[in-house]
Amino acid sequence: MKLVLFDVDGTLVDSQDIIVAAQRMAFAAHGLEPPSRERSLSIVGLSLAEAFTVLVGSKGPVDGLVAAYKDAFLTLRQDPANAEPIFPGVDHCLEWLRRRGDVLLGIATGKSRRGVAHLLTRQGWQDVFSVIQTADDAPSKPHPGMILQATREVGAEPHDTVMVGDSSFDMAMARAAGVLPVGVSWGFQTVAALTEAGAGPIVHSFQELETALQEFLDAPSPISA
Template sequence: MQHSLQCCRLVIFDWDGTVMDSVGRIVSAMQTSAKLAELPVPTAYEVKQIIGLSLDLAFTSLFPCMNKQQHQSLFKHYREQYVHHDPTPTPMFEGAELLFQQLHQQQRQLAVATGKARKGLTRIFAETGLAHYFVTTRCADDARSKPDPDMLLQILHETGLQPEQAVMVGDTSHDMLMAQKAGIPRIGVTHGVHGLDVLAKFEPIAIVDDLHQLKTLFSSS
């Protein structure tokens, strides 16, 4: 583990459920949107399993029998619910900016690989003022959906780094499998969607419970 982090020049973060505590709003907005689109309302567990995927893939997974009109309706309602109507708070996880500051001081580059749309990440960056920490980002609009490694391969190409010089930090099996396919070491975070038992299946170099533990992990490398 220590060797992998000592070699690490690039830390790639998932966003929802890893850096931002947005799982509750995603679940609530998806359930309300399904109701408005006259589709079966998925359970919280079912919605959590698609977090990190592009919306098209997420919708297909949750509602395999929906028609084109229902898809369009769901897409419209979900965007409106998540951005404008759902009151569920989406704070940054405690310690996020301190972690980014530390990694910068260690002269490591930071990137984002997220299932969010570009418009959504841009909005979040404007609200949080965190954009300057990241050398590059990849969103659902820019690459094939997780767990395809396309996002990570694009980031490696842009930064000119090898897989072993990077580490992926994420909270879902989609993040872990994407990194595994790209040959990138990975760290699981249990404060989002998936717990220790699921994340461990993808042979991460570490699993932490929160960003404070992650900060300590990088401090000791």
């Protein structure tokens, strides 16, 4: 069995508006000027402590910002107007992969396990993913821990694993873990950033992603070749 791992924010889910709003609320709670929208989105993918350290430095109120962000995000999520839409083509791609029968699906995300559980329940994806790695389970991206733990949990080899993500952190994590990094261009970072971080194929739609994944999944494993 091969393994396809997905990032969440910027890859499966268009969560940019709620992320930026929660960051602004967290900074306001500490009387700080919030970062620009571009800066806010540039750190999506990192675990919260690492993300706020990038934004305010190690001497800034990182712990307070993390706590304020969590509170703000939870408050914003209660309003249906702030629902995080999935990107067009997500459900078709996941269902296509499930029907193949020769691949396991997983998640490797900087979101909390609570945040992932909320998403899975909202989308009816509780039975879609065989392995889930979150910011609560492993070091922050780009450390390869999430991917290495995922492959061990399901018994997949690195050469039989692909990581699909929208950020340089996803690509660097995949490279460090020895798996194929596939970048998506519809997320929160640029194609140039993905390329610089070592992305393999970069796709521009879920239809293109299905084509790239089909080539990967249909290729013989190096062990059995």
